[in-house]
Amino acid sequence: MKLIPAFVTNSSPVVWLNNFTRKAIANMLATGTVPEHVALIMDGNRRYAKTNGLPTQGGHEAGSATLLEIVDVSLQLGIRHLSIYAFSIENFNRSKEEVDLLFSLLVERLDTFLEHRERVDKAPAVRIRIIGNKSLIPPQTLYRLENIEKITQNNTQLVLNVCFAYTSRDEISHSVGVLVDKFVNHETTRVDIDEIAIYNNFYFGPETPPVNLLIRTSGHTRLSDFLMWQVCEDSHIEFLNVYWPSFTSYHFYAILVKYGYFESAQLAVDKLNSYTSSMISYVEDEPRKQTELHRLPPHPPFVSVLGKR
Known part of the structure; x- marks a missing residue:
């Protein structure tokens, strides 16, 4: 349940302050280490709906709104690739009604993203790619998805990889x-x-490029057959105990701060190891001067512990 009424959070001063704060944080983060490729397992839509007394569709719609917010943040930060787990092949085991809902909701939200007047300055920057087994997607849905791919194919600021019918x-x-x-x-x-x-x-x-950061919401600590190959090496994985519709840009910022810290620490360790290795190599490669015994200075006179020579 929301602690702050909607009429308060949607009021002009609050909206302005929120936007100002987000922009300030984004500008600060952009000066540090930002992942090139972020992957999202957007889990918890149905449980969010159940918890808040909403129909299943309401949970999925709230999750779609969260995705648009994260896309905005990614554009501000200069993240180049954003991969989302929109529909697993395993989801075909759900009821036909929910599968059809997810199909229509995906196309509708992608269309909305491209056509929404408030986002007209950002939509042209995003290239949308449909990643997955397209032979499993109904022809009508596939036609619309491929049309969206075609419309955005020349956009370069952010690549949004929509993993649909994917494992x-x-x-x-x-x-x-x-x-x-x-x-x-x-x-x-x-x-x-x-x-x-x-x-x-x-x-x-x-x-x-390889995945630098993978985030899963809802508290589950598994990858659910998503990008198993791509995250097996040098990827930072975050499991967050919050439903996807409740995931905000501030959650994202906190994870990015943590990511930047560990990346900077790892970079410092790598530099230290590199320096140490180079010094060891230098010492080992440095030619050693051989000194002949007759060139050594004479030894001091021998003296016993009793003071006798």
Whole structure:
């Protein structure tokens, strides 16, 4: 439940103060270490709706509004790639009514994002990509999604990867299948099939950088078959005990501060290790002067502990 009434939070002074504060924090964070690629598991829409006495659709709509806010923050901070887990292949096991709702809601929200007059200055900056097994998406929905991809294909400020009908297992299977077909058709050789080749044939494509930061809301501490390959190395993972519709830009800011701190600390450690290694290498490589015994100065006279020579 909200502690502050909507008429207060939506009043002009409060809105102005909130926008001013967000902009100030974003400007501060932008001067530090900002992740290039952020991934989001937007979990908790249905539980948020149940907790607040809303229909399931109300929870999904509230979650969509949160996503628009995070996209705005990402644009302010200069984050280049934002990947969202919009629809897992496992979600096809839900009721047909909810699946249809999620399909229509996704297309509607993407259309709204492009057409909303208040966001006209930001929408042209975002390129939207649909990532996943498109053969599982109904033709009518797929047509509209691909049209949105086409409209935004030349935008470069932020790439919004919408993972729809996606799981990591399916993505890896897809990549291996592509490589097998290429091998059978003599388009590649056994020697060329390695980790890089598998990565380059993912749905994301080779142009997508590794995930720097992954955030999951709702309190669950699992990845749910999302970007399993991409986050296996050098990725910072945050599990937050808050439902996605309740996730705000301030939660995001706090996580980014933590991310920047650990990245800066790791950078300092790497520099220290590099310096230490270079010094050790220098000492080992430095030629040692050989001194002949006859060139040494004469030894002092021997004296016993009794003072006798």
